[in-house]
Amino acid sequence: MSADEKNAKKEIIRQKMIEHQSEARVVRKIVLLITVTIIVLAGVIGGGSYLYVKSALKPVDPESKETREVTIPIGSSVTGIANELEKSGVIKNARIFKYYVKFNNESGFMAGDYKMTPAMTIPEIIKSLKTGKVVQRAKFKMAVPEGKQLSEIAAIVAKATGQTEEDVFAKLNDAEFIKGLMAKYPDLLTKDILDKKVKHPLEGYLYPATYPIYKDNPTVDELVVDMLNKTKSVLAPYNETMAEKKLTPHQLLTMASLIEEEATEKADRHKISSVFYNRIETGMPLQTDPTVLYALGKHKHRVLYKDLEVESPYNTYKYAGLPPGPIANAGKMSIEAALNPDETKYYYFLASKDGEVHFSKTLQEHNRLKAKYITNNK
CATH class of the missing domain: 3.30.1490.480 (Endolytic murein transglycosylase)
Structure with a gap:
């Protein structure tokens, strides 16, 4: 190949390199332009969304005097x-x-x-x-105390709605009514309440509180929904703790109901809670009298030895662990105690006549306290 041909070939290669470099610059400019465009669009969209939300959170008309x-x-x-x-x-x-x-x-x-x-x-x-700052005063108020069973709540609702206790109680146990509520409150009313061993599905779920009523003739449905909304709102702050402790709402309300029924005004609910959890951990039956009374369906001042033989899954003298479900409604103090038991080595407790609750670690110690505060004071 002659020198002229070599030079010509080199020139061609050089021209192609120049062309490629030029094309590369154009491509880089296009890519840069597209990137900048995307960033700008994202900023505009994001900024627009932020401004939209910010605007929506502001008053409709800050200067309005209209009511x-x-x-x-x-x-x-x-x-x-x-x-x-x-x-x-x-x-x-x-x-x-x-x-x-x-x-x-x-x-x-x-x-x-x-x-x-x-x-x-x-x-x-x-x-x-x-x-609850309202224009009109409540027509009346419906008070649901703590520690009430479903049959007692039915009587309270019956009075508020003008219906009979029997009709209200039947409604509170109606299968279709229960299923409708379960669909409305799937996280609160779970399949646990439909267990065959559970006496009443809504037992323990109707929160104790005073409910203002703004109409003369409220329905059972309206009042039950109001009570369930209250239960849901009370439990909401504890959802994370419940998850950490692997407690379902049903288990929590069941434990809380036992604490509620055993507690006196002077009782330390967190210590009572510790006794129950200590017994469950070691496989001991809870042996709490209120569950026997619930199984019997009676209210008695004293539980007799023959009562302890009642055949029922709620009889915690016969069956270890929690009963199938709550035995009454529970207030916030008992719910918090069920979530946060004290760390103790107590396995027994009893209440003296003055309402003081005495705790013990052994059966021997418990029997001495029983002789001191109960047997010798009859």
């Missing part, structure tokens, strides 16, 4: 409350309100007729819903 009445029916869900607030023009966006409530773990909203303004902030609205 609007908002009705929250008994048993309303957060979604239902949010929709009602948006419909009334008190909030901008129901979905954002619902997310705000869930993110901040807000609960315990009360039914009623509220007086609100478009100038209210979301925290102000939530506070109003939780404190």
Whole structure:
């Protein structure tokens, strides 16, 4: 190959390299442009979403002096409350309100007729819903005390609804009614309540509290939903602890009901709880008298030795572990004690006539306390 041909070949190669470099620069510019465009779009979308949410959390009209009445029916869900607030023009966006409530773990909203303004902030609205500041006074109040069994609660509901105790009690045990409630509260009312050994599915689930009633003739359905909403809101803060301790709502309410029934005003519920858990851990039967009375279906001041022979899965003298379900409703103190028992080595306790509860580690010690505070004081 001549020198001219070699030079020509080199020139061709050089030109191709220049072309490739030029093309590479163009490609890099295109890629850079596309990347910048994507970043800008993402920023615009993200920024737009942020501004949208921020705007939705602000009052509808900060300068408004207008008052609007908002009705929250008994048993309303957060979604239902949010929709009602948006419909009334008190909030901008129901979905954002619902997310705000869930993110901040807000609960315990009360039914009623509220007086609100478009100038209210979301925290102000939530506070109003939780404190129950309503336009009209409650027609009456339904008080459900702690330690009440379903049959007793049925009598309270019957009085509030104008129905007979028998009809209300039948309703509270109706299979279709129970299934409907289970669909509404899947995390609270689980299949545990349908166990064949459970006497009454809703036993222990209707929370003890005073419920304001805003209509003359509330239905059984409305009152039960209100009580279940209360139970759900009371248990909500403990969900993480329940998961850590591997306790289901059914187990928690069952243990809490035993503590509730055994506790006196002077009792240390956390120590009573420790006795029950210590016994379960070692395989000892709980041997708690209230479960025997529940099995008998009677209220007695004293449990006799013959009563301890009653054949029932609720008889904790015969069967170890927790009974099939709660034996009564339990208040917050007993629920917290069921979740957080003291660390003790106690396996026995008894209450003296003055309501003081005495704990012991051995049967011998327990018998001495029994002789001192019970047998010799009859």
